[in-house]
Amino acid sequence: MCAKRVLGVRARLSILVLGCVIPMATAAGLLLADHYQRGRQQLIDNTLTRAQAAAAALDREFDLMIAGLQALATSRQLHDGELAGFHVRATQAIANMHADSVVLVGLDGGLLLSTRRPYGTTLPKLPRTPLLKQILASGQPGVSALFPGPLAGELIYTVGVPVRQDGTITMTLNATAKPPQLDALLKEQQLPRTWLAGILDTQGKIAVRSHDSARYVGHSATPALMQHLAQSAEGAFESKSLDGIPVYTVYSTAPRSKWVVAMGIPLDELTAGLKRALAWLVAGTVTALVLGLLLAWQMGTAIAGSVQALVAPARMVGQGELPDIRLQPLREANDLRQALLDAANQLREALAAARENADRLALAAEAADLGLWVRDLVQQQVWASPLWRRLFGFGPEETVTLHAVLQRVHPDDRASAAAVLTAPHQRYHTEFRLLLAGGTVRWISSRGSVEAGADGQPRLVRGISQDVSERKQAELAIQQKQQEVTRLSRVAMLGELSGALAHELNQPLTAILSNAQAAQRFLRAPQPALDEVTEILGDIVAADRRAGEIIRRLRSLFGKADSQQQPILASALATEVAALLRNELINRGVALKLDVQVDDAEVLADRVQLQQVLINLLVNACDAMAGCAPGTATVTLRCTRDGDGMLGFVVSDCGPGIADGQLERIFDPFFSTKEHGMGLGLSICRNIASAHGGKLWAANLDGGGAAFHLSLPEAA
Amino acid sequence: MSAAPWINLVDDQPDVRKALQRLLASAGHQVRGFGSAEEFLAGEAPREAGCIVLDLSMPGMDGLGLQRLLAERASLLPVIFLSGHGDLASGVQAMKAGATDFLTKPVDEEALLAAVHCALQRNAAARASQASQAAVQQRLDSLTPREREVLPLLAEGMLNKQIAAALGTAEQTIKIHRARILQKMQVRSVTALVRLLEQA
Numbered sequence: 001m002c003a004k005r006v007l008g009v010r011a012r013l014s015i016l017v018l019g020c021v022i023p024m025a026t027a028a029g030l031l032l033a034d035h036y037q038r039g040r041q042q043l044i045d046n047t048l049t050r051a052q053a054a055a056a057a058l059d060r061e062f063d064l065m066i067a068g069l070q071a072l073a074t075s076r077q078l079h080d081g082e083l084a085g086f087h088v089r090a091t092q093a094i095a096n097m098h099a100d101s102v103v104l105v106g107l108d109g110g111l112l113l114s115t116r117r118p119y120g121t122t123l124p125k126l127p128r129t130p131l132l133k134q135i136l137a138s139g140q141p142g143v144s145a146l147f148p149g150p151l152a153g154e155l156i157y158t159v160g161v162p163v164r165q166d167g168t169i170t171m172t173l174n175a176t177a178k179p180p181q182l183d184a185l186l187k188e189q190q191l192p193r194t195w196l197a198g199i200l201d202t203q204g205k206i207a208v209r210s211h212d213s214a215r216y217v218g219h220s221a222t223p224a225l226m227q228h229l230a231q232s233a234e235g236a237f238e239s240k241s242l243d244g245i246p247v248y249t250v251y252s253t254a255p256r257s258k259w260v261v262a263m264g265i266p267l268d269e270l271t272a273g274l275k276r277a278l279a280w281l282v283a284g285t286v287t288a289l290v291l292g293l294l295l296a297w298q299m300g301t302a303i304a305g306s307v308q309a310l311v312a313p314a315r316m317v318g319q320g321e322l323p324d325i326r327l328q329p330l331r332e333a334n335d336l337r338q339a340l341l342d343a344a345n346q347l348r349e350a351l352a353a354a355r356e357n358a359d360r361l362a363l364a365a366e367a368a369d370l371g372l373w374v375r376d377l378v379q380q381q382v383w384a385s386p387l388w389r390r391l392f393g394f395g396p397e398e399t400v401t402l403h404a405v406l407q408r409v410h411p412d413d414r415a416s417a418a419a420v421l422t423a424p425h426q427r428y429h430t431e432f433r434l435l436l437a438g439g440t441v442r443w444i445s446s447r448g449s450v451e452a453g454a455d456g457q458p459r460l461v462r463g464i465s466q467d468v469s470e471r472k473q474a475e476l477a478i479q480q481k482q483q484e485v486t487r488l489s490r491v492a493m494l495g496e497l498s499g500a501l502a503h504e505l506n507q508p509l510t511a512i513l514s515n516a517q518a519a520q521r522f523l524r525a526p527q528p529a530l531d532e533v534t535e536i537l538g539d540i541v542a543a544d545r546r547a548g549e550i551i552r553r554l555r556s557l558f559g560k561a562d563s564q565q566q567p568i569l570a571s572a573l574a575t576e577v578a579a580l581l582r583n584e585l586i587n588r589g590v591a592l593k594l595d596v597q598v599d600d601a602e603v604l605a606d607r608v609q610l611q612q613v614l615i616n617l618l619v620n621a622c623d624a625m626a627g628c629a630p631g632t633a634t635v636t637l638r639c640t641r642d643g644d645g646m647l648g649f650v651v652s653d654c655g656p657g658i659a660d661g662q663l664e665r666i667f668d669p670f671f672s673t674k675e676h677g678m679g680l681g682l683s684i685c686r687n688i689a690s691a692h693g694g695k696l697w698a699a700n701l702d703g704g705g706a707a708f709h710l711s712l713p714e715a716a
Numbered sequence: 717m718s719a720a721p722w723i724n725l726v727d728d729q730p731d732v733r734k735a736l737q738r739l740l741a742s743a744g745h746q747v748r749g750f751g752s753a754e755e756f757l758a759g760e761a762p763r764e765a766g767c768i769v770l771d772l773s774m775p776g777m778d779g780l781g782l783q784r785l786l787a788e789r790a791s792l793l794p795v796i797f798l799s800g801h802g803d804l805a806s807g808v809q810a811m812k813a814g815a816t817d818f819l820t821k822p823v824d825e826e827a828l829l830a831a832v833h834c835a836l837q838r839n840a841a842a843r844a845s846q847a848s849q850a851a852v853q854q855r856l857d858s859l860t861p862r863e864r865e866v867l868p869l870l871a872e873g874m875l876n877k878q879i880a881a882a883l884g885t886a887e888q889t890i891k892i893h894r895a896r897i898l899q900k901m902q903v904r905s906v907t908a909l910v911r912l913l914e915q916a
Contacts, residue, residue, distance in 0.1 A: 507732050518742045521825075543735075
């Protein structure tokens with residue numbers, strides 16, 4: 001069997017579950033990611049808007065201070081140089097301006113007045129005056145960066161407006177505030193608690209921070225933010241906060257003050273939704289997989305169990321048993337179970353019928369004395385029925401092999417039996433003798449037929465063997481009788497020819513006697529001619545030999561020897577027959593024409609029997625021409641090759657031919673057209689022809705007369 | 717007599733022919749062999765002295781056929797038959813047709829030589845008889861028609877007067893005819909004339 005691994009139903013169902021769940025989970029994951037991207041972008045966009053709003057609010061905060069300062073700057077007291085009154089007024093105005101103090105700064109940077117100090121107090125000069133320079137340069141109000149306050153030393157920021165007298169800037173009026181002033185601004189944004197938010201001054205220093213504001217105030221923003229600030233007024237990027245928290249930073253620069261509002265969304269928070277959704281997705285997927293696989297496994301187990309539960313019963317059905325099969329949990333399996341049970345019943349019936357048939361066959365074979373056998377050509381094993389074993393002399397347990405069978409075959413028949421049995425044909429029939437222990441000879445008729453396997457090669461041979469000894473003995477007896485009849489018919493025929501044969505023998509005897517007497521006369525002469533006598537003696541010897549030859553032929557024709565087949569030259573046969581009949585033909589006034597067209601052709605035949613056939617045919621021809629005018633009777637013995645490996649002897653006469661309707665009847669036993677005929681000659685001739693594997697038939701010739709055709713297989 | 721007689725041996729068997737030829741020759745005969753009747757007829761010399769030793773059964777024309785043919789041709793050659801078997805019917809037929817002898821093979825030399833001797837004698841007599849007949853005929857041929865009319869009457873022993881009455885002529889005329897007939901037939905008396913005619 002092919003060793004290819006086949007997946008079980010459980011594995012297949014598992015694959016089905018995986019195949020369903022994983023694409024769904026993947027699609028959900030992709031949707032989730034897309035959704036997350038959109039949500040995130042929207043959050044960022046919203047946050048940026050918030051930052052912009054916060055930046056605008058920051059500007060408004062500063063504008064509020066600027067407006068307050070500009071109102072103060074127009075006060076008469078300032079113009080009139082009544083700084084004490086201005087101090088009072090300014091102090092009153094502080095609260096409206098969301099400022100801590102109001103400071104008047106001279107063009108040289110010296111503090112002219114501060115609401116923190118009572119009027120008249122000597123005030124220090126500012127170490128650095130960037131805002132002053134900005135205002136002087138632009139003539140417009142400005143907002144400073146954070147710087148340490150000259151009086152309290154705390155970090156503060158200043159909003160300043162120019163004070164003009166007669167169109168010239170004479171000083172600047174500034175409002176200072178501490179960064180916590182801006183806390184409210186951040187709170188207004190109502191950002192989630194975990195979010196970071198901060199306001200940076202123009203230098204990027206932290207003014208206010210949503211968390212740990214006190215700790216980080218005055219610190220520079222993160223380098224990443226500083227870098228982004230240098231490049232654009234607003235933007236968003238991912239980095240870490242100063243506290244080391246991973247955040248997504250969104251910032252916006254206020255248009256007028258150039259202060260910056262930055263908001264940090266903790267990445268945790270930003271991705272929390274995604275993570276949650278992913279967690280759900282993973283949990284859902286895993287749950288679906290686990291549930292699916294569990295179900296698949298359970299279902300697979302049920303199916304596999306049902307199928308496997310039917311395997312053993314199916315095997316039992318195959319062995320012809322009727323198994324007890326449990327009801328199965330699957331309807332289809334139950335159908336199969338029912339089918340198996342039905343099949344088991346049918347098989348049992350069929351087996352019972354087959355056994356019945358086998359029994360009947362065995363009984364019939366036994367009754368008919370038929371030995372049955374089967375030979376496996378591949379395994380070279382032989383099964384044989386008990387009767388066959390008895391026939392061939394094998395014990396019940398003895399192993400039967402072809403070799404052992406052939407050993408029992410009679411040595412004379414062994415070669416031919418081996419040829420047939422070793423490489424059997426499609427269907428064959430052969431007969432041979434067995435020589436069993438104790439010298440018993442048994443004739444066996446063996447028939448077999450070859451069965452081919454799927455590849456067309458012979459696979460096994462089935463056959464029957466039968467003891468045909470009785471029939472064979474009867475056949476042999478018939479054959480012997482036939483031979484005896486043939487011989488007697490020959491003797492009778494020779495009796496008819498005896499006169500001619502005696503005459504034939506007389507010829508050499510005459511020559512011998514006359515020669516001998518001539519020699520005597522020569523010897524009586526006074527001076528005998530011994531040369532002549534020597535020659536005469538030679539002729540006597542030759543004539544004697546001729547006489548011996550004639551006698552030998554006669555003896556063989558009269559002889560009782562068994563049929564002996566040997567190769568015979570067709571031409572020699574024709575010549576011999578012509579010699580035997582020479583005198584008979586002369587006596588009957590018939591001329592014999594020998595027409596032998598084959599010099600080298602041989603037939604495997606019994607010489608005497610073939611001579612008998614040809615003599616019979618020639619004498620018949622002479623009889624047929626008895627009424628012919630003297631000198632016209634001619635019989636022709638022709639010998640030719642007929643094709644298909646057959647040799648033909650044709651005896652044709654010029655008599656009246658054979659009457660219509662008798663061309664076949666003349667070969668019937670006891671049918672004769674002659675007055676004194678027995679009607680056996682042609683019948684026996686035909687038997688002889690058949691025994692030689694040939695044929696004998698008669699035909700009328702066109703020009704009158706009859707022709708008898710003897711056709712025999714030419715010897716290879 | 718003239719030349720020595722020939723023995724014509726007709727037999728289709730060469731060895732038999734050769735042996736018989738040899739035997740006859742050893743007995744002092746002149747022998748010629750022929751393989752068949754046809755061969756013999758082709759070389760036939762019927763007026764020769766001799767005889768035929770003939771095989772009864774041969775291919776083609778057989779012995780009896782040849783015998784018949786020779787009789788038709790008024791052959792003087794006597795026929796001795798040789799037969800392979802004592803076929804009585806053939807023997808009777810052959811003897812009736814004038815065969816000198818009918819011998820069966822194998823033939824003993826005594827019988828054969830005796831038969832040959834007998835046949836040759838017979839042939840010699842026949843030949844002699846034929847020769848004298850021819851002489852008488854020659855004399856008869858020299859008679860005139862009137863003399864031939866007279867001759868039978870004369871041989872019957874009638875007198876001149878009786879003959880003259882029978883023929884209606886004068887006795888004297890008959891007397892002259894008688895003298896001329898006796899002269900032409902070279903006899904001296906009517907008795908001698910009658911003996912001569914009987915011989916012929």
